[in-house]
Amino acid sequence: MSLWEVLADAEREQWTFTPSVGVGPLRFGMSHDEAAAAMDGFAVVVDGTFRERDDTRKAEFRSVPDRPSAQPAVTAYYGRVEGLYCVVVDARCGPQVTLDGLRLVGRVPSEWEADFLAYALPRGIAPRYAPEGDLAPEELGLLIRVQRAGDVVLTRPVFGIVRERAYTLWDGLPYDEFEVH
Numbered sequence: 071m072s073l074w075e076v077l078a079d080a081e082r083e084q085w086t087f088t089p090s091v092g093v094g095p096l097r098f099g100m101s102h103d104e105a106a107a108a109m110d111g112f113a114v115v116v117d118g119t120f121r122e123r124d125d126t127r128k129a130e131f132r133s134v135p136d137r138p139s140a141q142p143a144v145t146a147y148y149g150r151v152e153g154l155y156c157v158v159v160d161a162r163c164g165p166q167v168t169l170d171g172l173r174l175v176g177r178v179p180s181e182w183e184a185d186f187l188a189y190a191l192p193r194g195i196a197p198r199y200a201p202e203g204d205l206a207p208e209e210l211g212l213l214i215r216v217q218r219a220g221d222v223v224l225t226r227p228v229f230g231i232v233r234e235r236a237y238t239l240w241d242g243l244p245y246d247e248f249e250v251h
Contacts, residue, residue: 074220083165
C-alpha cells in the first residue's frame with residue numbers, strides 16, 4: 071500500500087457502530103487484553119505506559135501483520151478508569167464502519183455531511199460541530215475528523231464515550247488525534 075492509497079470498501083473489513091456500546095469487535099470499557107483478543111487478524115503495537123498528560127494508554131492495530139511499517143488501521147485509547155474509551159478508524163486503510171447503513175470511513179466530508187444530515191434530522195439528532203469545524207453528534211459518541219489522502223481529505227471517524235473530567239467527546243479526545251491531518 072502506497073502512502074496515499076485508499077482501500078476500496080470491498081477490500082476493507084466491514085464493521086458496525088453501536089453508540090455507547092462499541093465499534094466492530096471493540097466494546098467501550100474493555101481492557102487492552104480483551105480488545106487485543108477481539109481484534110483477531112490484526113497485529114498490535116502498544117504504548118505500554120499510561121501517559122501523564124492525558125492519562126491514556128494507546129494501542130495501534132495493523133491489518134497487515136507481517137509489515138511492521140504498515141499504517142495503523144485502528145487506534146484504540148484506554149483510560150485507567152474507563153478502559154477502552156476511544157476508537158479511531160484510519161480513513162485510508164481502516165475497516166468500513168456503518169451506522170444504520172450510513173458509511174462513515176474514507177468519505178469526502180461534504181458528501182458524508184449531507185448523508186448524515188439526511189439520516190440525523192428525521193431522528194431528532196441535532197447537528198453539532200467541534201471547534202475545528204468537524205461534525206460531532208455528541209449524543210452518538212461520534213466525531214468525524216478528516217485525514218489527508220493525497221490531494222483530498224477523507225473522513226476519519228472517532229468513536230467514543232465521554233471520559234471522566236471531560237464535558238464533551240471533543241474535550242476527552244486523545245492528544246495524538248490532534249496531530250493527524
